[in-house]
Amino acid sequence: MQALLDKLGIEAVNAGASTGPGGWIDDPNGKTLVSYNPTTGEPIASVVQATAVTYDALVDKATETFKSWRTVPAPVRGQVVRDIGDALREYKEPLGELVALEMGKIKPEGMGEVQEMIDICDFAVGLSRQLYGLSMHSERPGHRMYEQWHPLGPVGIITSFNFPVAVWAWNTALAAVCGDPVIWKPSSSVPLCAIAVQNIANRVAAEHGLDGVFNTIIGSGREIGERMNNDPRIPLISFTGSVSMGRHVAQMTAKRLSRTILELGGNNGIIVTPNADLKMATRAILFGAVGTAGQRCTSTRRIIMHKEIAEDLTGRLIRAYKQVKIGDPLAEDTLMGPLVDGTAVNDMMAAIDRAQEEGGEILYGGHRLPDMGPNFVEPTIIKMPHQTPLVCDETFAPVLYLMEYETLDEAIAIHNGVPQGLSSAIFTTNLLEAENFLAVSGSDCGIANVNIGTSGAEIGGAFGGEKETGGGRESGSDSWKIYMRRQTNTINWSTELPLAQGISFGE
Secondary structure, rough: OHHHHHHHOOEEEEEEEEEEOEOOOOOOOEEEEEOOOOOOOOEOOOOOOOOOHHHHHHHHHHHHHHHHHHOOOOHHHHHHHHHHHHHHHHHHHHHHHHHHHEEEEEOOHHHHHHHHHHHHHHHHHHOOOOOOOOOOOOOOOEEEEEEEEEOOOEEEEOOOOOOOOOOHHHHHHHHHOOOOEEEEEEOOOOHHHHHHHHHHHHHHEEEEEEOOOOOEEOOHHHHHHHHHHHOOOEEEEEEOOOOHHHHHHHHHHHHOOOEEEEEEOOOOEEEOOOOHHHHHHHHHHHHHHHHHHHHOOOOOOOOEEEEEHHHHHHHHHHHHHHOEEEEOOOOOOOOOOOOHHHHHHHHHHHHHHHEEEEOOOOEEOOEEEEEEEEEEEEEEEEEEEOOOOOOOOOOOOEEEEEEEEEOOOHHHHHHHHOEEEEEEEEEEHHHHHHHHHHHOOOOOOOOEEOOOOOOOOOOOOOOOOEEEEEEOOOOOHHHHHHHHHEEEEEEEOOOOOOOOOOOOOOO
C-alpha cells in the first residue's frame, strides 16, 4: 500500500489545500481526517483539513489567476489539458488502484474511471478550437450582429465518493479550456484520490509555469462546502451528491444568483419487453445493478418486465447473480467489492426490511457478509408486487427490484413514476416499442437507451438528468456553455444611426 501512495506523491500526513506547483498549504489549525480502506476497515493515511483562512487564501489565488488565465488563447489552454491527459495515461494504473483501494470499486472500474478522465481531456482539447458563437442577421441596414462566449470565473466543484476522480475531470477539462480556474472540494471519504490527482495537475502546471488554475481543498461540507456555496467569488458550483444536499446547494446559490450544475439522485429503470434479447438484457442488468456495488448514480435499480418473460428473465438473473465473485476489489477475479462504509450497509439492510414490509419477496441475497469485512454485502434481488413508496426512493446499494407489466403504456408509466430522472433503458428488437420509449411521451429521463443498460455513459454526450436529478449537464455535447458567459455584440458599420421602433429622437 505504501508503495502505491509513494508513486502518487501521497505522504503519511498531507495538508488539505493546494493551488499549484507550490505544493500543499500548511494549516496548523486544521483537523485531521483519516481515510479508511472500505475493504478492511483499516486506516490508509491521514489528511490535515483546511480551515476558513486557508479557503479564503485559495479562492483569492484562483480569483487573481482568472485575470490572466482568461486571456490565454483557448487552443493554448487546450495544450495544458492535453498534457494533463498524457500525465493521466502515465499514472493510469496506480491511480486506478488507489480508486479501488480507497473507494472500494474493483480495479477494472478504477482503471476505467481514469480512462474517462483521459477521454474527457481528449474531448476538451478539440473543444478548445470550437468555442463557437452564432452570427445573426440584423434588422438594421449596415449592422452586423453576433454572439461570443467569454470565460465565466472560478468554478467550484464538489464531488461525491463514488466517482472520486472522473467527475473532477469532467468539470476541470471543460472549465480549463473555457478559461476558468477550478476549486475542487472532494468527498471526505476519498481525500487521497484527490491529493493524487492534484499532484498530477501540479506537475503539469509547473511545466507550463501556471499557478492557481487547478486548486484542491479538503475539508468538511459544513465548513468548506458551505463557504463555497455562499461565496460570490465563485459564479458556478458543480455539485454531485444526494437530492437533499442538492436542494440545499440550490437554495444557497440561488440567494446570490449564481449558476449550478446539479447531478443528484438516480432511480434508474429498464423495461424488458417480450421482444427483448434476454441474454443481452441479463448482462446489461447485472452490470448496471452490481457494478460498483450499486453505488453509481446510473446504477440499475428497477426492472419492469413483461409478464410473458418475467419467469425466464428472473431465472436468468438469479443464475447470473450466483456467479458474482465478491471480495477484495484489487483481486483480479473480483466482480463486486464492498460498500463505502457502515452507514451504506445499514441503509441497504433497512431498505431490504422495508421492502418485505411492503410486500416484497427476496429472491436472492439480502445478507451482510461480515466474515469478508465490515462493509461487504450480497447483491440482492427483490420481487415487488408493484412500485411501492420504497421503490420510488433511491437506495445507494446493490438492491434490484423486479416488477411486472402487461402493456407498454403501463410499463412507461411505472418507469416514469419516480421522482428521479437520470438514466433509463428498454430492451426490445421491436422498432415501434423502441421509438415509443424514446418519444416525447416515453422516458422522462436525461438519458434514454435502447438495448444498452443504464450505466456506462460516453463522454461525448451530455450527462445529466431531469426532475430530482437536478437538470444539470456535464461532459460532452454543448455542456461547455455553462462554464462561459454569452455576450451578444452588434456593430454599426454604416454612417447612420437607426433607432428602435423607427423613433426620431433628438433631431
